[in-house]
Amino acid sequence: MPFNERADEKDKIINLLHSPDFVVFESxxxxxxxxxxxxxxxxxxxxxxLFAFIVVGVVFLxxxxxKFYFPKLIRTGFSYMEGVIKRICAIFxxxxxxxxxxxxxxxNRMSEGDFAKIDMKDRAIFLPxxxxxxxxxxxxxxxxxxxxxxGNCDLDNSIKELEEMGYRVFIxxxxxxxxxxxxxxxxxxxxxxxxxxxxxxxxxxxxxLGVVVMGVINRTDGCxxxxxxxxxxxxxxxxxxxxx
Numbered sequence: 639m640p641f642n643e644r645a646d647e648k649d650k651i652i653n654l655l656h657s658p659d660f661v662v663f664e665s666x667x668x669x670x671x672x673x674x675x676x677x678x679x680x681x682x683x684x685x686x687x688l689f690a691f692i693v694v695g696v697v698f699l700x701x702x703x704x705k706f707y708f709p710k711l712i713r714t715g716f717s718y719m720e721g722v723i724k725r726i727c728a729i730f731x732x733x734x735x736x737x738x739x740x741x742x743x744x745x746n747r748m749s750e751g752d753f754a755k756i757d758m759k760d761r762a763i764f765l766p767x768x769x770x771x772x773x774x775x776x777x778x779x780x781x782x783x784x785x786x787x788x789g790n791c792d793l794d795n796s797i798k799e800l801e802e803m804g805y806r807v808f809i810x811x812x813x814x815x816x817x818x819x820x821x822x823x824x825x826x827x828x829x830x831x832x833x834x835x836x837x838x839x840x841x842x843x844x845x846x847l848g849v850v851v852m853g854v855i856n857r858t859d860g861c862x863x864x865x866x867x868x869x870x871x872x873x874x875x876x877x878x879x880x881x882x
Contacts, residue, residue, distance in 0.1 A: 676737070690719050694726045701732075701740060709748050716741055738834045742853045747842050752850045754825050754877040758804035758867065762825035764840075766832045766856070767811045768864045770795055774807075783809040796868055800875060811844055819849055827851070829874055831866055833859045852877075860869060 664677065693715030700707050717725055727737050741803055753761075767783055771790035776783040787794050797807050820828065827850040832838040837853035844851035852874050857865040 641665065648764075662783075675863075686719070689705070690715065690722045690726060693719075693723055694730070697723075697737070697740060698732070700744075701736075706744055706747055707723075709744055710800070712744060713748065735834060735877065736751075738838050742834075742837055742841065744857065746852050749850055749852055750874075750877060752851050753874075754879045756827040756850060758875075760826040761804070761828065761875075762806045762808065762817050762819065762823065763800055763829045764831065765797075765807065765809045765820075766836065766864070767809050768808065768861050769831075769856075771865050772863055775784065778811070781808065781810070781814050784811065791863070792866065794866060795832060796866075796871075796873065799872070803875060804873065816840065816843065819845070822846075825849065829854060829871065831871060832856060 644858065693712055696707050696712055700712070706712070724734055724737060728734070767778075769781065769791065770785075770793055771788075773790050774783075775786050775788055785793050785797050785838075787798070793809070800807050806823060806825065808815065809814060810819070816828075816830075828844055829852045830837055831854045832842065833856050837855055841851055841853050854867055854871045854874055857867050
């Protein structure tokens with residue numbers, strides 16, 4: 639094609655792009671695209687909220703009847719939209735602590751089958767250091783506190799009983815120690831003991847490590863001389879798979 643003809647074709651294209659009809663078409667196409675995107679986003683938001691309300695409904699139904707309905711659905715909801723679910727539950731009168739207790743109980747229920755299959759020698763228990771007496775003679779080491787069996791608190795006999803069952807027992811001040819001991823001794827299952835927030839965070843932490851975990855909530859909160867729920871801990875620690 640001669641140079642002049644190519645220049646004429648280029649001018650025609652430029653004129654077409656700047657013509658009023660093309661500008662109107664471009665404007666309409668852009669508006670329709672934005673409306674479509676807006677509609678899709680609104681639909682996704684509505685579906686998100688619908689799923690959150692369904693999860694909340696199942697939570698209230700489970701609490702009312704004392705039975706876990708659709709546990710996988712609830713756990714998925716907590717995983718992806720915990721903040722939204724908490725806000726909706728609060729609107730309907732369910733406080734955050736109650737919801738956290740429910741979440742821990744749900745997690746335990748879903749984990750107890752796998753936990754029971756694991757031999758006790760492959761399990762570990764992590765106790766919070768706040769359970770010890772204010773007169774405790776034990777000092778902190780790289781593996782936490784080692785009970786001196788002084789008899790000043792409930793840890794004395796309880797630790798002996800757990801160790802006789804085959805458990806490796808640690809008394810630790812935080813999750814840093816838990817991660818270190820899990821990597822060092824590689825237990826296949828663990829029991830975490832502590833206050834609500836510690837247990838919830840600990841369950842998520844252990845799940846990320848790929849370890850089967852059960853949580854036992856303390857009877858009292860605080861930083862000094864708290865009380866563990868020893869009957870519940872022993873009940874969980876004694877879980878065994880039925881012999882075939």
